Amino acid sequence: MKKSKLSESKIVAILKEGETGIAVEEICRKHSIAHSTYYKLKSKYAGMEMSDLKKLKQLEEENRRLKHMYADVCLDNKILKDVIEKKFKDR
Numbered sequence: 001m002k003k004s005k006l007s008e009s010k011i012v013a014i015l016k017e018g019e020t021g022i023a024v025e026e027i028c029r030k031h032s033i034a035h036s037t038y039y040k041l042k043s044k045y046a047g048m049e050m051s052d053l054k055k056l057k058q059l060e061e062e063n064r065r066l067k068h069m070y071a072d073v074c075l076d077n078k079i080l081k082d083v084i085e086k087k088f089k090d091r
Contacts (some may be wrong), residue, residue, distance in 0.1 A: 006033075008053045011041055018042065 010031070011049070017027050018038070028038055045053060 006041075008050060008057065011045055012037065012048070012050050012053060015042060015045060017049075 004011075014027060014031055014033070017030075018024065024035060024038055030036055045056075048056070
């Protein structure tokens with residue numbers, strides 16, 4: 001997954017500016033982001049504080065690691081099943 005160029009603090013600052021009533025065009029120009037990026041950030045992180053955003057990032061990272069571990073275990077299980085089937089077919 002592509003890493004964001006914006007830090008958590010920058011995302012929160014951008015969204016806070018949007019909440020104050022500054023025009024979206026001006027915010028996007030100031031921070032050099034596209035309108036679509038602003039609206040994606042708003043839909044995902046709207047109403048979050050810095051601590052919430054950090055917690056979300058940690059949970060996403062933990063979820064990614066757990067999915068990777070699960071995939072490894074499934075692969076090991078599949079390999080072991082194939083070995084067992086092969087042993088019993090040879091007899």
